[in-house]
Amino acid sequence: MPNGEIFSLNLIYGYLVMCGIVGYIGNRQAQPILLNSLSKLEYRGYDSCGVAVQGSAIEVYKDAVRVQELKQALPRLSGRLGIGHTRWATHGEPSQINAHPHLDCSGKIAVVHNGVISNFQRLRQQLTSEGHSLVSETDTEVIPHLIEKHYQGNIEKAVEAALGELEGSYAIVVLVAGEPKVIVARKDCPLIIGVGDGENFVASDVPAILDYTNRVIYLEEGDIGVITKDSIKITRGKIRVDRQEHRISWSREDVQKASYEHFMLKEIHEQPKAIRDTLGEYVLSTEPLIDLGLILDPNLEDLSILACGTSYHAGLIGKYVIEELLGIPVRVELASEFNHCRRTIPSTATIVLTQSGETADVLTAMKKLLEAGIRTLVITNVPGSTASRVADQTVYIKAGPEVSVAATKTFIAQLMMLYQLALSHPGVNRRICERLFAELRQLPAKVQQVLDNEHQIVDCARYLSEYDDVFFIGRGINLPIALEGALKLKEISYIHAEGYAAGELKHGPFALLDRDTPVIAIVAHDNTYGAMLTNIKEVKARKSPVIALADEADEVIGQLADLVIRVPCVSSIFSPVVNAVALQLLAYYTARCRGCPIDFPRNLAKSVTVE
Numbered sequence: 004m005p006n007g008e009i010f011s012l013n014l015i016y017g018y019l020v021m022c023g024i025v026g027y028i029g030n031r032q033a034q035p036i037l038l039n040s041l042s043k044l045e046y047r048g049y050d051s052c053g054v055a056v057q058g059s060a061i062e063v064y065k066d067a068v069r070v071q072e073l074k075q076a077l078p079r080l081s082g083r084l085g086i087g088h089t090r091w092a093t094h095g096e097p098s099q100i101n102a103h104p105h106l107d108c109s110g111k112i113a114v115v116h117n118g119v120i121s122n123f124q125r126l127r128q129q130l131t132s133e134g135h136s137l138v139s140e141t142d143t144e145v146i147p148h149l150i151e152k153h154y155q156g157n158i159e160k161a162v163e164a165a166l167g168e169l170e171g172s173y174a175i176v177v178l179v180a181g182e183p184k185v186i187v188a189r190k191d192c193p194l195i196i197g198v199g200d201g202e203n204f205v206a207s208d209v210p211a212i213l214d215y216t217n218r219v220i221y222l223e224e225g226d227i228g229v230i231t232k233d234s235i236k237i238t239r240g241k242i243r244v245d246r247q248e249h250r251i252s253w254s255r256e257d258v259q260k261a262s263y264e265h266f267m268l269k270e271i272h273e274q275p276k277a278i279r280d281t282l283g284e285y286v287l288s289t290e291p292l293i294d295l296g297l298i299l300d301p302n303l304e305d306l307s308i309l310a311c312g313t314s315y316h317a318g319l320i321g322k323y324v325i326e327e328l329l330g331i332p333v334r335v336e337l338a339s340e341f342n343h344c345r346r347t348i349p350s351t352a353t354i355v356l357t358q359s360g361e362t363a364d365v366l367t368a369m370k371k372l373l374e375a376g377i378r379t380l381v382i383t384n385v386p387g388s389t390a391s392r393v394a395d396q397t398v399y400i401k402a403g404p405e406v407s408v409a410a411t412k413t414f415i416a417q418l419m420m421l422y423q424l425a426l427s428h429p430g431v432n433r434r435i436c437e438r439l440f441a442e443l444r445q446l447p448a449k450v451q452q453v454l455d456n457e458h459q460i461v462d463c464a465r466y467l468s469e470y471d472d473v474f475f476i477g478r479g480i481n482l483p484i485a486l487e488g489a490l491k492l493k494e495i496s497y498i499h500a501e502g503y504a505a506g507e508l509k510h511g512p513f514a515l516l517d518r519d520t521p522v523i524a525i526v527a528h529d530n531t532y533g534a535m536l537t538n539i540k541e542v543k544a545r546k547s548p549v550i551a552l553a554d555e556a557d558e559v560i561g562q563l564a565d566l567v568i569r570v571p572c573v574s575s576i577f578s579p580v581v582n583a584v585a586l587q588l589l590a591y592y593t594a595r596c597r598g599c600p601i602d603f604p605r606n607l608a609k610s611v612t613v614e
């Protein structure tokens with residue numbers, strides 16, 4: 004169900020923006036609800052935050068602190084409607100003045116915003132020349148002043164007129180003194196309404212509202228919503244539109260840490276369940292939701308896979324699996340490169356991998372594919388996400404909400420989906436298919452074995468945490484795991500890590516090897532085994548310490564490597580699964596030894612919603 008209307012992406016170069024915005028209107032005190040919802044969105048940005056509550060007047064409190072600190076500093080603000088924001092600084096450094104909400108001159112209009120207003124400089128000069136005093140360095144601050152400028156007694160009309168002057172991307176919530184409503188609008192940034200009884204919620208993402216409701220309305224591009232405690236009115240282009248209400252299957256527990264110190268460790272430990280749930284939908288259930296055998300066209304000649312970050316690494320493994328089992332050539336593309344560098348669009352069909360379904364680079368690429376008439380199959384984790392509503396076909400992985408910025412369980416669930424897609428294709432030899440499906444069903448137990456032996460990884464992590472430069476090497480289907488292992492270590496421990504094809508070390512990186520540069524070698528029992536052992540000897544000859552990842556049956560590796568992390572024996576086509584989980588744990592415990600903010604690493608965020 005391609006829907007061109009979903010796309011009006013403006014390409015905004017060089018700005019990264021992922022903030023979390025919330026709103027509440029109802030009979031309860033707004034303050035605690037706003038703060039609780041904001042704390043669930045910190046994976047979208049966490050360098051400053053603020054709230055505005057409407058009592059007799061609008062009271063704003065904001066600062067360059069985390070939500071927890073704001074909560075401690077905040078006086079009690081009385082009021083039953085309010086808005087809130089947790090920021091990811093783009094225009095203007097993290098500071099109290101640049102934090103949201105922003106106000107107009109009268110202090111009667113407060114706005115929180117996610118996105119980038121690309122023409123803000125011009126609007127700012129115009130507003131200043133008209134007597135408005137803007138105090139921050141942000142692009143957002145022009146919005147409340149534009150609404151003030153257009154206000155002639157009808158706030159909805161004023162908001163519409165203000166939006167008409169904006170260029171760029173936005174999801175906004177507007178709070179106005181004396182008005183028993185909040186006004187919301189979205190363009191290129193996600194925004195949802197949480198439907199309650201006698202109360203309603205607004206948020207950038209589902210985890211923020213799950214403590215209060217699982218009834219959600221997804222705003223579409225260009226929608227404007229006027230929300231009171233008892234009503235939701237949505238218009239687009241001044242015409243009233245109905246938006247479907249969805250029931251979210253995720254529970255509030257899913258977005259809580261339970262007894263774990265970090266979301267990342269919880270999500271790593273949820274992987275056996277994520278595998279079972281993702282397999283359950285399509286392979287294990289007697290009534291599969293979608294017959295995966297029909298997904299990949301039987302006459303497919305070639306295929307593209309498109310993604311970013313960790314999803315891209317899953318795509319690289321998908322390439323191996325599909326080429327290995329089906330002999331169909333697969334091209335894996337980085338969405339950001341595809342958008343700016345690819346002139347011709349080669350393939351007949353494209354698989355788009357995006358756990359959040361909101362990554363802007365991916366959405367921009369999907370627009371290009373749509374315009375070129377290329378069929379897109381999206382594999383995503385988030386029902387109702389923009390990608391899922393744009394694609395020709397969507398299949399969902401069932402990893403549950405992933406809060407930690409570093410992707411773990413969604414990566415493993417993406418692999419499960421790619422295995423299933425390939426194995427369900429009629430072109431696969433039936434006997435091989437049955438054998439591999441049988442082993443696929445064993446994977447939850449194999450992954451549980453890795454988790455049960457995490458103590459061996461804790462020791463290696465303590466050792467690794469002393470170093471600042473690390474190489475990961477692998478071959479064949481485990482080269483993407485070397486890339487992913489390095490990415491995980493980079494993301495959360497701030498160690499400079501590089502994933503490299505083992506055979507390529509001698510063409511350059513050897514120059515960097517010494518006692519202070521450990522090498523983590525992924526040694527799988529497949530046709531690359533001998534070559535990997537040779538590479539390890541070459542690395543040892545250059546004095547680099549070696550941590551080897553090898554299966555429990557390997558009797559040789561212990562004589563070559565300084566430390567060995569053992570994983571259960573599986574067929575080489577599935578070895579990326581157990582190896583990835585072991586390297587996730589290695590990165591986690593290394594970052595923990597170094598005291599890093601594991602769930603909210605600096606300069607990163609869970610989904611990058613603008614190019």
Ligand code: BG6
Nearest residue numbers: 312313314357358359362410609
């Ligand atoms: C980054 C996340 O922002 O986006 C990564 O920090 C993720 O973990 C990447 O892999 C791609 O995200 P998605 O949602 O498109 O898979």
